[in-house]
Structures are given as C-alpha cells and as structure tokens.
Amino acid sequence: MADRKSHQSLTPEEQKRRRSRSLALALTLGVLVLLFYVVTIAKLGPGVLQRPM
C-alpha cells in the first residue's frame, strides 16, 4: 500500500509536513551522536584520547 501512495503526488501541505518530520528526525539523530560523544568524554575523561600505542 505504501508503494501505491509513493506513486501518488503529495499535496504541498503533505510535502511540507513530511519535510518537517524528516528534518526533526535528522536533528534528533545528530543530537544523539553529539550526546554520546560528549558523555563518553565526560565519563572517561580527556585522557581517553591520549592512550599509549
């Protein structure tokens, strides 16, 4: 059924809403990546970047 809809043209309003949902999802994922990075540094400390080889 999703295929059938994908062949139909979306109204400008539907396109706008889909775009805003996609942007919000992308932003959420970006924030999560940043959050995990910052938490890793906070928990392990900056020394994690200076490990002896």
Next chain:
Amino acid sequence: MSTMSNSLVQPQVESLATAGLSQGDVSDFFALLKPRVMFLVVFTALVGMVVSPSNVHPVVAFVSLLMIAVGGGASGALNMWWDADIDAVMTRTRKRPIPAGKIQPSEALAFGVTLSVGSVIILGLVSNWLAAGLLAFTIFFYVVVYSMWLKRSTQQNIVIGGAAGALPPIVAQAAVTGHVSWDSVVLFAIIFMWTPPHFWALALVKSGDYQRAGIPMMPNVAGPDATRLQILVYTILLAPLGLAPVALGFGGLAYAIIALVGGFGMLALAVQVYRLREGEPAMRVAQQLFGFSILYLFLLFATLLVEHGFGFFRPVFG
C-alpha cells in the same frame, strides 16, 4: 479501546495513513509528549538532583535529566494512545493529536514505545541501572497501572496513579547519587499528597466532562460533598508534610516561610471549597484551589532550587 478510538479519527486521515503516509506535523508529535506535564517532571527532577549532594559530572546530570524528561513524555504519548476514545469526548482533551485526527493511534504507540525504551537504556548507560529501573517503573506505573487499569475502574484512580507523577525526584536522585534517600522520598510524598486535592478541585469543575467520558472520578462516584471532604483531609495532611524538608534539614529559612504561608493558603481554600457547595461561588473557589495548588507546588520546589542551586540556603535550626 482501539476499536472505539479508530472510529473517532477522521476518515480522510485514516485512508492516507493506511497508505503508509503519516499526517502528523512535528508539533503534533511534540504535543503527544504532554509538554506541560514534561515541564513539571523536569522541574521536580531537577530539584531532586540539586538537593542531593553528589560529584557527578554536569554533562551526565544533564543527560540524565533529559532522559527522565523523554521518559515522562513517552508515558504521555502512550497515555494518549490508550485514552484516545475518552479524550475525544472531553472538551479539555478533544483537540489532542489522536482525537483530532492528526496522528494515528499506531503512530503514537510506536513513538511512545521507542522513546520509552530509548530513554531507559540511555539513562542506564549514562548514569546507573537503579535510576533506569526506576524510570522504567515510572513509565509502567503511569501507562499500565494508572491509564489502563485504575483510571477507568476506581474513584481512587488519581490517588494511586499520582505516584507516577511523584517519582521523578527519586529517579533523578538515583541518577546522580546511585541511591535513594529520605530527601527524595519526602519530595515524592509531597507531590503524592498534593495530587488528590489538585485533581479533585479540577474534577469538581469539570465533572460533566468526566461523566460523559465514563471515568469514575471522585465527584461522579462519591458525589461532590464527599469529594470536598476528601480534598480537605488531604490538604490537612499536605500542609504539615510541606514542612518536612525543613525538619530533615534540606529546606532552609526561605523554604520554611513559603511552605508555611503556602500551606495556610491551601488550607484556607480547601476549607472554602468544603463550605461553599452551591452554584457559581462553589465552582469559583474550586477553580481557585486548582490554580493555587499549582502555584503552591511550584513555589515549594522553586524555593528548594534557589536555596540549593544558587547558594541561598540558610538553615532554620542551628
């Protein structure tokens, strides 16, 4: 629930949704999180953190608070999914995204479950698993115990269900200290005891709404007079409980004054609600109690936040 709620959403949205296309805007999904409740969760959780001495990294504390907020929002979304049928017949809730036809029940369910699982796992990884377990219990209690079971079956629904709304300070303290102490239990008790007079004051004003939705709120089942008595009893218990942080030593001088004056204010209004039983004055004073109860709780927690978060703590004893 789902059969009834499905029949309530707009037919056009139904057809688009079955074609695999969501109709919700970002703001609709945000509304599913019950932002005002989420604010209360964040606020009380933040106070639970600042009254707990800990040396946890600020980033860890911030992310923990964020996950508690997301968990609270997720339980709001799951509550809206389950209660879509009764939300549609109540004036206060009929514009929510599901009854308004903007979001499908299945979308709200998926959204709520994803955020619930995500917030619990991230809180566990970032802080500790005691806090994560408490957050999971809070979500379970609000969605399953309150929304699915108690809300439609007993007049004590909001008394027991109020525990879910009172848990955030305990979760927050566990997140930053790794344990639960009497300080956060007292904060839990204050919110728990505050919930019945707060919601029953609203239920007195909106009893027609709850009657139409078939929810056994206290005024509809036991009657308005019995509700007024219960409001008075709970407020008599709440006012001295509000001073418990002073006795435990984490409520300072400013808090003692606010708790004392606010407690008297709550008592005065509860007595008025008990005495005025007919017509417009009765409704007006119930509405005043509802409004003042929000201010009372806000001031109690805001004072603790200022005392501990900004170094204004002045002990009452010694």
